[in-house]
Amino acid sequence: MVELWAIDFMNKSYDNCTDESDLLYTFDDWAPRIADTVIQTRLVNVDKAHYFNSKGQAVAAYPARSTNSVEKAAEASYLAGNLQLWIPENRSAAKVWVSGDIAPGVKKTVDVHVTVWDKKFNHDYCWTTLDLIYNSDPILESIISGSVVTASNQPVNNVAVTIDANITEYPKTVSTGLAGTYGLTVGTGEDYQITASKDGDYLNGVSTLDLVLIQRHILGLQVFDSPYKLIAADANNDGKVTASDLTDLRKLILGITNALPKNASWRFPISAQSMDATNPFPFVEQIAISQILTNMSNQNFVAVKIGDVNGNVSTNVSNPAVEGRSNRNVVMAVAEQTVVAGEVVEIPVTAANFSDVAGYQFTMNLKGGSYVGVNAGALDINASNVGVIAGDVVTMSYASNEATSINAGEVLFTLIVKADKAGNVSEMITLNSGVTAAESYSSDLTVGKVSLDVRTAPVAGIELNQNEPNPFKGQTTVSFVMPEAATATFECI
Numbered sequence: 327m328v329e330l331w332a333i334d335f336m337n338k339s340y341d342n343c344t345d346e347s348d349l350l351y352t353f354d355d356w357a358p359r360i361a362d363t364v365i366q367t368r369l370v371n372v373d374k375a376h377y378f379n380s381k382g383q384a385v386a387a388y389p390a391r392s393t394n395s396v397e398k399a400a401e402a403s404y405l406a407g408n409l410q411l412w413i414p415e416n417r418s419a420a421k422v423w424v425s426g427d428i429a430p431g432v433k434k435t436v437d438v439h440v441t442v443w444d445k446k447f448n449h450d451y452c453w454t455t456l457d458l459i460y461n462s463d464p465i466l467e468s469i470i471s472g473s474v475v476t477a478s479n480q481p482v483n484n485v486a487v488t489i490d491a492n493i494t495e496y497p498k499t500v501s502t503g504l505a506g507t508y509g510l511t512v513g514t515g516e517d518y519q520i521t522a523s524k525d526g527d528y529l530n531g532v533s534t535l536d537l538v539l540i541q542r543h544i545l546g547l548q549v550f551d552s553p554y555k556l557i558a559a560d561a562n563n564d565g566k567v568t569a570s571d572l573t574d575l576r577k578l579i580l581g582i583t584n585a586l587p588k589n590a591s592w593r594f595p596i597s598a599q600s601m602d603a604t605n606p607f608p609f610v611e612q613i614a615i616s617q618i619l620t621n622m623s624n625q626n627f628v629a630v631k632i633g634d635v636n637g638n639v640s641t642n643v644s645n646p647a648v649e650g651r652s653n654r655n656v657v658m659a660v661a662e663q664t665v666v667a668g669e670v671v672e673i674p675v676t677a678a679n680f681s682d683v684a685g686y687q688f689t690m691n692l693k694g695g696s697y698v699g700v701n702a703g704a705l706d707i708n709a710s711n712v713g714v715i716a717g718d719v720v721t722m723s724y725a726s727n728e729a730t731s732i733n734a735g736e737v738l739f740t741l742i743v744k745a746d747k748a749g750n751v752s753e754m755i756t757l758n759s760g761v762t763a764a765e766s767y768s769s770d771l772t773v774g775k776v777s778l779d780v781r782t783a784p785v786a787g788i789e790l791n792q793n794e795p796n797p798f799k800g801q802t803t804v805s806f807v808m809p810e811a812a813t814a815t816f817e818c819i
């Protein structure tokens with residue numbers, strides 16, 4: 327028995343629209359005269375690993391998710407050379423040739439029909455030959471395969487699955503495709519160890535909402551009900567969930583750091599069945615297979631995104647994150663005021679619409695100003711809640727143990743800013759999602775908006791302000807406010 331992949335028969339393929347790296351390959355037993363409408367249905371399921379027959383019809387999923395008779399029969403039929411196996415990440419179908427009527431040591435040449443497909447399922451084909459020699463003492467092969475999905479059963483692509491053995495050419499690594507599956511042909515009779523890894527993309531799925539949930543768990547207000555949530559909350563990879571994990575995640579959210587300790591972006595436990603839901607540490611992240619003799623499917627991993635406790639990570643481009651969102655807007659306000667270049671000014675940030683708020687985060691730009699510090703008000707805000715990305719770009723993340731409501735006009739916190747040039751507060755401060763996404767969270771953990779208003783006090787008449795500096799020598803600045811635009815005359819008496 328030998329398993330071969332259609333893509334291995336291709337020396338060179340090209341298409342006028344589809345890149346060579348995106349072309350697909352199959353073994354085709356049917357004649358090319360079959361109608362195009364039939365042919366074009368044969369690879370419609372290219373994102374899912376499956377067995378298919380000579381008419382291109384899917385027979386069973388691969389790897390098998392259970393042990394029912396249909397899946398067993400499909401695997402047996404494939405190993406007998408009657409079906410093809412499609413693996414999306416390989417961009418190719420596989421087929422098995424068996425010894426049949428070949429005598430030991432005798433060569434038999436067979437014709438092989440290979441087809442190449444573009445993204446629109448247009449196709450072309452070629453014929454080649456395959457020499458089969460039946461070795462009376464053959465080296466047998468098996469397939470190790472499985473899936474990598476999240477706790478909510480979302481497939482994760484671009485996971486590096488490494489299969490190691492005490493053999494010269496090992497370890498070997500394959501990547502999962504959009505379906506989250508992997509497969510590799512290995513020699514029988516050996517011991518194999520399988521691990522999974524995925525680095526980078528640290529902030530994917532991580533927000534201040536996760537900090538709210540971790541705080542509640544630590545305080546016993548809302549304890550995690552899943553071992554995977556505990557694993558996700560262990561940001562520093564020390565086998566426990568503590569306040570230090572909150573610190574590391576907050577630095578990531580604020581943009582102070584761009585990675586987590588020990589390069590922990592994803593973890594891949596093999597099963598929750600043997601885990602303690604209240605304390606899963608340590609957990610198994612390696613699959614061991616001893617003296618493999620047959621195909622080993624269902625060698626599966628669970629993907630856990632570190633920091634993403636509420637499970638809203640985007641696992642691939644065709645599976646965007648989905649989380650509860652509303653049009654609810656948490657509104658903060660500052661009073662309009664004029665600032666002079668070089669002046670260090672305190673700017674109270676007050677509540678305008680601050681009801682049922684469990685947390686918020688945002689990026690703040692200070693046009694013509696530089697961040698100096700922050701003082702707490704009704705909210706316990708301090709330097710640990712703020713990330714200074716640059717003098718004029720700061721981020722803020724606030725998470726509360728319980729949702730809070732604050733009366734309009736009450737000071738939430740006070741910003742301390744140095745004016746780099748003269749101007750108005752309304753021109754200086756803006757909130758956006760440049761570094762940290764601007765969003766707020768309610769008691770039911772729904773994601774909403776957060777914004778900043780500038781409040782201007784009504785002017786009844788012309789107001790003349792004290793000159794600055796006073797006393798002065800040579801020159802001074804005199805400011806005034808008028809209820810509406812008009813020509814003004816300034817006279818020294």
